[in-house]
Amino acid sequence: MSEERDIQEEQLRAVRTGHGANCSSIGSVINTLFATATVGAAVFAAVVAALKREQVKVAGKDQA
Amino acid sequence: MIVRYEPWGAWVKLETQAAIVALDRDGVRALGLDGGRAWDGAATRESAPIEVHMAVTARCGAGCEGCYIDARPDGVEPPREALERELDALADAGVFTVAFGGGEPTTRDDLDVLAEAAMARGITPVLTTSGLGLTDARVEKLRRFAQVNVSYDGPGETYAMVRGFDASAAAERAIERLAAAGIRVGANVVLTRASFPRVDETLARAKSLGACEAQLLRYKPAGRAASIEYLARRLSSEQARSLGPTLRRLAATVCAAGDFHVRIDCALVPFLSADETIAKDPDALARWGVFGCEAAGALAAFTVDGRVAPCSFARSSGLSATSLASHAGDPELARWRAHVAAPPEPCASCSLRTVCKGGCKVVASFVKGVHGPDPECPRVVDAAGERAA
Numbered sequence: 303m304s305e306e307r308d309i310q311e312e313q314l315r316a317v318r319t320g321h322g323a324n325c326s327s328i329g330s331v332i333n334t335l336f337a338t339a340t341v342g343a344a345v346f347a348a349v350v351a352a353l354k355r356e357q358v359k360v361a362g363k364d365q366a
Numbered sequence: 367m368i369v370r371y372e373p374w375g376a377w378v379k380l381e382t383q384a385a386i387v388a389l390d391r392d393g394v395r396a397l398g399l400d401g402g403r404a405w406d407g408a409a410t411r412e413s414a415p416i417e418v419h420m421a422v423t424a425r426c427g428a429g430c431e432g433c434y435i436d437a438r439p440d441g442v443e444p445p446r447e448a449l450e451r452e453l454d455a456l457a458d459a460g461v462f463t464v465a466f467g468g469g470e471p472t473t474r475d476d477l478d479v480l481a482e483a484a485m486a487r488g489i490t491p492v493l494t495t496s497g498l499g500l501t502d503a504r505v506e507k508l509r510r511f512a513q514v515n516v517s518y519d520g521p522g523e524t525y526a527m528v529r530g531f532d533a534s535a536a537a538e539r540a541i542e543r544l545a546a547a548g549i550r551v552g553a554n555v556v557l558t559r560a561s562f563p564r565v566d567e568t569l570a571r572a573k574s575l576g577a578c579e580a581q582l583l584r585y586k587p588a589g590r591a592a593s594i595e596y597l598a599r600r601l602s603s604e605q606a607r608s609l610g611p612t613l614r615r616l617a618a619t620v621c622a623a624g625d626f627h628v629r630i631d632c633a634l635v636p637f638l639s640a641d642e643t644i645a646k647d648p649d650a651l652a653r654w655g656v657f658g659c660e661a662a663g664a665l666a667a668f669t670v671d672g673r674v675a676p677c678s679f680a681r682s683s684g685l686s687a688t689s690l691a692s693h694a695g696d697p698e699l700a701r702w703r704a705h706v707a708a709p710p711e712p713c714a715s716c717s718l719r720t721v722c723k724g725g726c727k728v729v730a731s732f733v734k735g736v737h738g739p740d741p742e743c744p745r746v747v748d749a750a751g752e753r754a755a
Contacts, residue, residue, distance in 0.1 A: 313393030315375065318386045318655030320579060320627060323492035323515035324554050325419045325467025326434060326678040328665045329581040329629035330656040333617035335644070341624070349387055352380045356367040358397055361379075361488060362414070362460030363691070 309353045311346050319345065368488055369397065370416070370460040371404035377416055379462045379490070384512070386416065386462060388655065412694035412703065414459035415663070419678045421670040422449060422480065423469035428496050431530035432556070432591035432599070434679055435670070437469040442670055446476050450483050452668055455690040457487035466493045467678070469670065472504050481510035494554060497540025498533055505547050515581060516540045518553040519561050520568035527560035528585075538575055545576025552579040557634075558599045569616060573626045580626075584633035587732035588679035596732065600742065601637075607744050609634060610641025632659050632677075636725035636743035639718050651721045658722035662702035666693070676702045679728040702727065705737060712749035713739050 322329045334342060368379045375390040376399070394401060424441030426433070456464055464484050471477060472495050484491035490512045497516040508514050518537040519525045525534035544551040553572035555565065569580045587596040609630075616628050635651075635658035638644045644651065657664060661676035669675055673682035674690060676699060683698035693699055708714075709724045716722065725740020739746045 307396050307398070309393055309396050313390050313396065315388040315390055316653055316655040317388075318657075319384065320629070321384050321463070321490060321492050321513040321550070322417075322581065322629060323465060323494060323511070323513035323552055324581045324583065324629075324631065325421075325465040325471075325492075325494035325515075327583060327586075327631040327633055328417055328657050328660050328677075329583075329631045331579070331627050331654065332613050332630045332656065333621040333628045334654050335650055335656070336614050336617035348383065349380065349385055352382050352385075353367065353378065353387070353389070353393070353397070356381055358399065359368050359488065360399070361368045361370040361457075361462070363458035364403070 307354045309350050311350055314346060314349065317346060317349050368462065369394070369399060370462070371401040372413055373404060376401065377462070386655070413663070414690065414693060415461055415660075415666040417463040417465065417665050418456055418461050418690075419465045419467055419665070419667040420449070420452060421468055421668065421678070422466050422471050422477075423473055424670045425473050426468055426470035426496070428470065428498055428529070428533065429531070430496075430590075431595075432528070432585065432589070434586060434589040434591060435469065436589040441469050443469075443474065444670060444672065446479065448672060449480060452672065452687045453480075453483050453487055453489065455688045456484075456489055459690045459693075461489060461690075463490045463492060466491065470496055470498070472500060472508075475507075478507040478510060481508075485510060495540065496533070497537040499536075500540040500543060502543065505543050505549070508544070508549055509547070511549065513550040513552055514544055515552040515554045516544070516577075517556075518568070518572055519556045519558075520564050521571050524561050524564045524568060528556050528558050538571070541572060541575040541577050551577050552581060553577045554581050554583055556583045556585055557601060557605075558585045559602055559605065560599070562601055562605045565612065566616065566619065569620045569626075569628065573620055578626060579629060581629040581631060582634060583631045584726065584729075586633060586679050586726065586728050588728055592732055603742075603744070603747060606637045606742060607640040609637040610644050630656075632657050632661075632665070633726035633729065635659075635718070635722045636740045636745070639716060639722070640744035645717050648718050648721050651718070656721055658718075659706065659724055659726060661727065662693075662699040663706065663723070666690070666699075674699070677728070701737070710738065712745055716745055
């Protein structure tokens with residue numbers, strides 16, 4: 303899809319950054335909680351930009 | 367991006383950056399999609415996990431005192447074909463991430479093949495290793511993993527106080543080797559009463575060796591750690607209450623340059639209830655996708671004998687890993703979800719309830735013998751004190 307999509311930041315309920323590679327319990331990046339508003343806004347803006355550009359695939363056997 | 371519909375919208379895994387996003391229904395529609403069946407009769411639909419921890423071996427010669435699966439040098443190792451069938455089940459369920467562990471997964475000689483198999487199914491493979499015996503040849507087999515975490519509880523005696531022997535030099539070499547090979551590497555840091563006071567030093571050391579992040583892990587009473595020794599090794603009440611300020615300090619120091627991140631595991635989230643600033647703003651935690659107990663929810667584990675467990679520390683259910691699609695009907699998994707949906711007090715009235723989800727049930731089961739509120743959560747401790755007074 304080449305046409306840019308109208309994704310708004312308020313449509314993002316949550317953003318989990320990073321991969322995490324622990325095999326025993328699920329982890330969440332926490333230092334971003336204490337970051338400045340500018341840093342936080344930059345992360346969300348980058349996510350919105352990716353949502354506008356990336357090709358879409360649907361996961362799962364019964365979802366496609 | 368890979369989209370998985372949910373009753374509230376969709377989970378979206380980005381492919382040009384390392385992020386998973388919860389997008390509401392309007393956002394999904396803006397992608398030109400519609401949730402279809404997932405958005406019809408949504409109230410009764412149970413979501414599949416987005417992350418699964420897969421034990422690919424029970425073999426390990428390290429002998430860590432607190433090993434949560436009691437791995438041994440002669441532990442069983444399932445054949446690759448069985449694990450590939452489990453990966454099929456993950457793909458069918460729309461799982462985004464598989465974390466290979468064990469045992470020591472690098473004792474297998476087919477990890478590169480397994481990583482490729484996961485990727486071919488649209489699943490991001492990651493891995494945890496002790497780093498012991500991680501030769502250059504073994505590092506080469508890890509190139510397809512999105513990230514590899516090395517168990518590293520601290521330099522020298524700090525490591526030894528957690529695991530019972532000092533293999534910190536081997537873990538440090540492993541972090542360096544992986545980073546030098548261009549593989550994204552993190553450190554898993556177990557927090558015990560002895561290692562917690564040195565966490566700043568440990569994270570600074572891990573960063574200097576090339577790690578890009580550290581995941582802080584609560585010590586849990588499972589496997590060899592399910593003994594009376596647990597009570598002496600777990601964080602003290604004061605340490606648990608100081609988690610918030612500790613994280614704030616780490617964010618301002620080791621993370622300040624933006625090239626290193628700190629993660630907390632699900633079981634540490636209840637300790638944040640002692641931090642007044644964090645407890646007042648649970649929406650901030652939710653917005654950054656912080657997960658509390660997601661056992662049988664966003665998280666599941668596949669045991670080495672091919673069963674589904676709510677998490678790696680919990681007893682397995684009767685459900686076969688290859689039948690993950692039937693997870694909603696399994697009574698044991700349903701029991702875990704039911705507790706989260708309607709927790710008793712003091713969890714029910716806690717501001718962090720929707721994020722924390724009642725704390726660690728593995729700890730509660732071991733310490734109190736019930737699947738109930740986390741007895742080490744500061745808020746639960748305070749409530750018990752008030753009842754007793």
